[in-house]
Amino acid sequence: MKLLGTPASPYTRKVRVALAEKRLPCEFVTVDVAPADSAVNAYNPLGKVPALVLDDGTVLFDSRVIVEYLEILAPEVRLIPEDGRGRVAVRRWEALADGALDAGVLIRYESLRPEREQSAAWLDKQKGKLERALETMARELGERSWCHGERYSLADIAVGCCLGWVEFRKPAGIEWRGRYPNLARLYDRLSERAAFAETAPR
Numbered sequence: 001m002k003l004l005g006t007p008a009s010p011y012t013r014k015v016r017v018a019l020a021e022k023r024l025p026c027e028f029v030t031v032d033v034a035p036a037d038s039a040v041n042a043y044n045p046l047g048k049v050p051a052l053v054l055d056d057g058t059v060l061f062d063s064r065v066i067v068e069y070l071e072i073l074a075p076e077v078r079l080i081p082e083d084g085r086g087r088v089a090v091r092r093w094e095a096l097a098d099g100a101l102d103a104g105v106l107i108r109y110e111s112l113r114p115e116r117e118q119s120a121a122w123l124d125k126q127k128g129k130l131e132r133a134l135e136t137m138a139r140e141l142g143e144r145s146w147c148h149g150e151r152y153s154l155a156d157i158a159v160g161c162c163l164g165w166v167e168f169r170k171p172a173g174i175e176w177r178g179r180y181p182n183l184a185r186l187y188d189r190l191s192e193r194a195a196f197a198e199t200a201p202r
């Protein structure tokens with residue numbers, strides 16, 4: 001298997017963490033997604049990473065589909081609960097974390113455009129989404145050790161990748177660590193895991 005991604009991409013990191021937790025060997029190939037004619041277009045028509053190229057040439061995207069596939073490939077290290085309600089709860093956490101990232105990534109792309117072309121109203125709208133999502137994560141985590149139930153799951157991986165990226169890029173100057181100490185405790189604990197330490201954004 002070959003994973004196309006970038007070292008800063010939080011969605012790619014989610015897949016890399018899942019691969020590492022499941023001890024699945026996979027070649028990591030860095031691709032530049034910035035140009036309109038990016039090499040990734042030949043693998044993913046949407047021109048985004050991550051994209052997972054299987055040994056038979058099949059290409060999987062996006063990160064949620066890839067993680068679902070990894071769960072089928074190595075079910076012995078379970079990241080998504082088997083029971084229906086638990087599964088939906090974990091995937092809801094993932095949707096929240098990925099959705100927060102979608103807003104953060106849009107803020108970053110907008111802020112890379114010439115200043116006169118940027119829309120302050122649109123940036124504010126995305127900032128509102130990201131801030132509400134972070135507030136929801138902090139409230140729903142509360143004083144618990146893990147996002148869902150009593151154990152580490154894809155919910156923690158998705159939230160951790162989101163927090164790590166927001167701390168790395170600081171879209172719209174958002175700073176969550178001081179505001180939400182429970183999220184900081186979760187992220188610091190996650191960062192002690194080899195899968196997180198080896199994939200820190202850069």
Ligand SMILES: N[C@@H](CCC(=O)N[C@@H](CS)C(=O)NCC(=O)O)C(=O)O
Pocket residue numbers: 008009010011033034047048049050062063064098105
């Ligand atoms: N929903 C997608 C999001 C992937 C995504 O937006 N990746 C960014 C990098 S962090 C990208 O490839 N952006 C290039 C572009 O949008 O042109 C997933 O979960 O895989």
